[in-house]
C-alpha cells in the first residue's frame with residue numbers, strides 16, 4: 001500500500017508508484033478522473049479531484065484502464081500492477097478501454113493518453129519482464145493492436161442495378177481482383193439456386209443480381225454494419241447479437257461473402273447458418289486469404305482450406321468443397337495494383353497532396369491496365385496455395 005495521494009507532489013506521487021485511471025468505458029472526462037495510489041496488487045486509495053463525482057472507480061473494481069502515464073512521460077520503467085497484467089478476459093478490455101483525456105493533479109498536467117500508448121505499455125511491459133534486452137527495440141515499433149482505421153479503404157459496394165452502376169461494377173472487377181474472383185465463382189453457382197436465400201453480412205448486396213428474379217432474397221446484417229463498415233441498405237434486416245432474424249429450417253441457401261473473417265466466433269456463426277437451412281440446404285462462403293487487414297479493427301481471421309473444412313464440418317455441414325481463388329500471379333498483380341491505387345485514388349490527403357499523387361500515378365496507368373488483364377487471366381486456372389481467397393461450399397447434414 002502506498003497511501004493517500006491527496007497531499008503529494010507530482011514527483012512524490014511518481015516515486016511512490018502513482019497511477020491515473022479512467023472510468024470503465026475508457027471515456028473518462030475530467031469529471032470522473034481520479035487520482036489513484038496503488039501497490040502492485042490492489043488499488044488501495046483514490047481521491048476525487050475537486051468538483052468530481054464519486055463512482056465505482058473509487059473501489060478500484062471498475063477500473064478498465066490504469067497505467068503509469070506519469071512514468072511514461074519520464075521514460076521510466078513501467079510495471080502495471082499485477083491485477084492488470086493477467087491474461088484473463090478483463091485484460092482484453094484493458095487496451096481497448098483507453099483513448100482518453102486525463103486531467104491530472106487538478107489540471108496542472110493534462111495528458112492525452114490514447115489507446116495506442118496504453119496497449120503498447122501493457123505489451124512492452126510483458127516483454128520487458130521476459131526479455132529486458134528486447135524491450136527498447138519493441139517499444140520503438142508500432143503496436144498494431146492500437147490501429148483504429150485504415151489509411152486507405154476501397155469504395156463501398158452499392159446494390160443499385162442501374163445501367164451506370166453495372167458499368168462501374170464491371171469496371172471495378174477489372175482492377176479489384178478480389179471482387180472479380182468472387183464474381184467468377186458466384187456466377188457459376190448463384191444463377192442455379194432456387195427457393196429462399198439468405199445473404200448474411202450482405203453489406204451493399206453486390207452479388208444479389210446474380211440470383212434469378214424468382215428467388216426470394218433476404219439480406220441480413222449486423223446492426224453494427226453502418227458504424228463499423230459503412231453499410232446501410234434499405235432492403236436489409238439488421239439484427240443485434242448472434243441470432244439471425246430467420247426461422248429454423250426456412251431457407252434453401254445461405255450466401256456469406258467476405259464476412260466470416262469479421263465474425264469473432266465463426267463456429268457459432270456457421271451453426272446459426274445451419275439452424276436456418278432446410279435439411280440438405282447449402283451454404284456458400286467466400287473469405288479472403290491474401291488481403292490486407294481491413295475494416296480495422298473488425299477483421300479477425302484468415303482461413304485456410306483446412307480451417308474452413310474443420311469449421312464447416314464442426315458446424316454440421318458435409319460434402320465440403322473449398323476452391324482457391326487465384327494464384328501467386330493473381331496475388332502479385334493484386335498487390336501491385338493496390339500500390340498504384342493509393343496514388344490514383346488518394347484518401348485522407350489535402351486537395352493539393354491528392355492532386356500531386358494523382359499526377360504521380362499517370363506513368364503507372366499502362367502498368368495498371370496490364371496488371372488488371374493479367375490478374376483476371378490468372379483467375380482462369382485452378383487456383384494455387386498462395387491465392388487471393390477461398391470459396392467454400394457445404395451441405396447441411398441431414399438429421400442432426
Ligand SMILES: C[S@@+](CC[C@H](N)C(=O)[O-])C[C@H]1O[C@@H](n2cnc3c(N)ncnc32)[C@H](O)[C@@H]1O
Nearest residue numbers: 201202203221222225229231257258259262263
Ligand atoms: C467486408 S463486408 C462484406 C459485405 C458483402 N457481403 C460483400 O461481399 O461485399 C463485411 C460484412 O460483414 C458484416 N458482419 C460483420 N460481422 C457480422 C456478424 N457477426 N454477423 C453478420 N454480419 C456481420 C458487416 O456488417 C459487413 O456488412
